[in-house]
Amino acid sequence: MVPVIALVGRPNVGKSTLFNRLTKTRNAIVGDIPGLTRDRQYGDAKWQGRDYILIDTGGISGDEEGIDAKMAEQSLLAIEEADIVLFLVDARDGLCPADEHIATHLRKRNKRTLVTVNKVDSLDEHVVTAEFSALGLGDVIGIAASQGRGINRLMEWALTEYEPEPEVAELEFVEGEDLVKVPGPSAKDGIKIAIIGRPNVGKSTLVNRMLGEERVVVFDQPGTTRDSIYIPFERDGEKYTFIDTAGVRRRGRIHEEVEKFSVVKTLQAIKDANVVIFVVDAREGIVDHDLNLLGFALEAGRAIVIAINKWDGMQPSERDYVKVELERRLFFVNFADIHFISALHGTGVGHLYRSVQSAFTSAVTRWPTSRLTQILEDAVREHQPPMVNGRRIKLRYAHLGGANPPLIVIHGNQTESVPKAYLRYLENTYRRVLKLVGTPIRIEFKGGE
Numbered sequence: 001m002v003p004v005i006a007l008v009g010r011p012n013v014g015k016s017t018l019f020n021r022l023t024k025t026r027n028a029i030v031g032d033i034p035g036l037t038r039d040r041q042y043g044d045a046k047w048q049g050r051d052y053i054l055i056d057t058g059g060i061s062g063d064e065e066g067i068d069a070k071m072a073e074q075s076l077l078a079i080e081e082a083d084i085v086l087f088l089v090d091a092r093d094g095l096c097p098a099d100e101h102i103a104t105h106l107r108k109r110n111k112r113t114l115v116t117v118n119k120v121d122s123l124d125e126h127v128v129t130a131e132f133s134a135l136g137l138g139d140v141i142g143i144a145a146s147q148g149r150g151i152n153r154l155m156e157w158a159l160t161e162y163e164p165e166p167e168v169a170e171l172e173f174v175e176g177e178d179l180v181k182v183p184g185p186s187a188k189d190g191i192k193i194a195i196i197g198r199p200n201v202g203k204s205t206l207v208n209r210m211l212g213e214e215r216v217v218v219f220d221q222p223g224t225t226r227d228s229i230y231i232p233f234e235r236d237g238e239k240y241t242f243i244d245t246a247g248v249r250r251r252g253r254i255h256e257e258v259e260k261f262s263v264v265k266t267l268q269a270i271k272d273a274n275v276v277i278f279v280v281d282a283r284e285g286i287v288d289h290d291l292n293l294l295g296f297a298l299e300a301g302r303a304i305v306i307a308i309n310k311w312d313g314m315q316p317s318e319r320d321y322v323k324v325e326l327e328r329r330l331f332f333v334n335f336a337d338i339h340f341i342s343a344l345h346g347t348g349v350g351h352l353y354r355s356v357q358s359a360f361t362s363a364v365t366r367w368p369t370s371r372l373t374q375i376l377e378d379a380v381r382e383h384q385p386p387m388v389n390g391r392r393i394k395l396r397y398a399h400l401g402g403a404n405p406p407l408i409v410i411h412g413n414q415t416e417s418v419p420k421a422y423l424r425y426l427e428n429t430y431r432r433v434l435k436l437v438g439t440p441i442r443i444e445f446k447g448g449e
């Protein structure tokens, strides 16, 4: 599972500034689910080939009196979810009572923690950090989030135990040879499935229903603890593993306390899965949080199957309305299969497996260089790329650089000038010719001049 890093600290120490710098995107997931806190945001981030999830506890507001308690609560929740805690303090304010307050919690939790002194700017780092050593939390580091100073050292400390993923650029590629040594999962590994969606859409019901099918054999994993979140099983000779985000109980086990919905667990499951089954409650339709989660799954490159649940008992007019609405709002994932199901009654559930299979196959097939190059040549013949500075962009050959999602690397000249519309044309062409369903595609250009 990808590590989770939490930024905690009192207001105005620079958490949001650091969050934005590290995630480099405004595409943060805000926990805006009813009953959940609104004061944490989650971002997908990468540092030197290492993936992680970042939690920011910024955005806390309130009167002076209530603020300590509220802040502490937010920090506590974030600390609970995190593997690594970056405890931000302000170099210019020095050590404050509120810092001590948070430090007290951190000492109890015994998490890997780094006191991060922000706004060091041009101050002498050793002088400003010395004061915070008194917190007794171990290492202290100085940064200036708004200037980017000290960020590399910070992340090196935070992610030192985590291995980077192999970068495509590091792969050896010899022109004209079919390269099949492409990173990513393969068909014989089995399919890891994450069932995600808001609370109460029917995730647990669906997991139990899918596991409860006649042809499913659920395996006990030797050596795993009872709260293992991986449920391996086999169906029609195919291997699958559910990554449990909903606190689903294993069959035959007494229903104990169902775990609360957790954004972090959902995001981690998405990152860890090959295929995501995205569950929507037909009666509630798509809300912004759904789009956020789907956006995250797409950015993570996961294959996607959409299940519109609770289809039972809906009036025909309601059904028509839901279908039109879905088509409109889910346009950006129009490559994904949509199923209208009833997890409760089992209607349509068996068909999900077929879509999971085809999405996975699309995501992990190793296409030979000759095939990808042929498709590129045909596409270019049909529609030439535009001229730039009086010279035509040249696209010469293509090869696969990764799987799940398929990464197609295209080599040529002036590739940095390929317009977005042309990129989309190539993407659509590959999708159509290779009959790719249920998976996003990545295209990367190599070779400038």
Ligand code: GDP
Pocket: 009, 010, 011, 012, 013, 014, 015, 016, 017, 018, 058, 059, 118, 119, 120, 121, 143, 144, 145, 146, 147
């Ligand atoms: P948060 O409430 O902890 O999320 O804090 P913000 O990220 O909103 O930052 C609070 C203020 O500190 C903003 O005005 C930032 O521009 C400023 N700030 C953040 N990082 C730095 C820094 O490294 N140096 C200085 N001088 N100001 C900073």
Ligand code: GDP
Pocket: 197, 198, 199, 200, 201, 202, 203, 204, 205, 206, 246, 309, 310, 311, 312, 313, 341, 342, 343, 344, 345
């Ligand atoms: P989760 O929080 O997403 O895991 O949702 P649950 O599986 O716990 O389901 C929430 C509620 O919706 C429960 O009362 C289920 O019985 C109900 N539910 C789940 N699937 C269906 C369905 O297909 N139709 C109907 N009518 N109710 C369903």
